[in-house]
Amino acid sequence: MKRREAREKAIQTLFQLDNTELLSVDEAITYVTEEPANPFYEQLVRGTVQNKDEIDKAIVGELENWSLDRLPKIERTILRLAIYELLFNKEVPHRVVLNEAIELCKTFGDEKSGRFVNGVLSKFAES
Template identity: 40%
Template sequence: MGARRQGRELALQILFSQDFSQNDRGALLEIVLEDAEPGAAAGQAFADGIVRGVQEHRREIDALIAEKSKNWALGRMSKVDLNILRLAVYELLFRNDIPKNVTINEAIEVAKKYGTEESPAFVNGILDEVASGLPEK
């Protein structure tokens, strides 16, 4: 697994943990790394950048997810799916170095690993909606 995939998985775990914890990003990163797969530290800087970006732009990201997710209020989404969407939407909006299709494919793969059986299709559908309104990178 590449460093960026590991970073996305670490970012997901940190974002998910923040929904239930008052710990700061650094403390959560240390906790997540303790239980992570060997070599996961290689994605640490990438994960930290994603988490910081999601935190900085969370209102904008959540508003866009809410707009594109027809019939699904954010509060009804699973926390795993919502945080996968947050990190992917951050990449789509603010990371010009990552092609849209790579972001979407990576989010789907992370959803397969951490979500439910329905998560990959759900994540794909919303991210396709988000990406369709964005210019090519």
């Protein structure tokens, strides 16, 4: 599984977890991937879930005229994944994280999603 595909699967898994309280992380991973889980994919999912409170605080700190609850679910999920990578996964360059987040917006969101996510993430890349 390539990293882009791992990120796409991670978004699907995190979206599932955000929209139902019935699934555990392991159940969500199994639901999204029928094959044995890729280590990078699992790291993205588990890391984002484990650090969600800190990630959400970081997002809220950079939102202007928005609350976390008001964000569309897909944008919130993409931001969480990208910020997890920016804050906790130092092996991926920031520009790669930003580009991947924008590509995820193109896949799962719309034109406005990409611009919004890029605007929020660019504040993290500056710091």
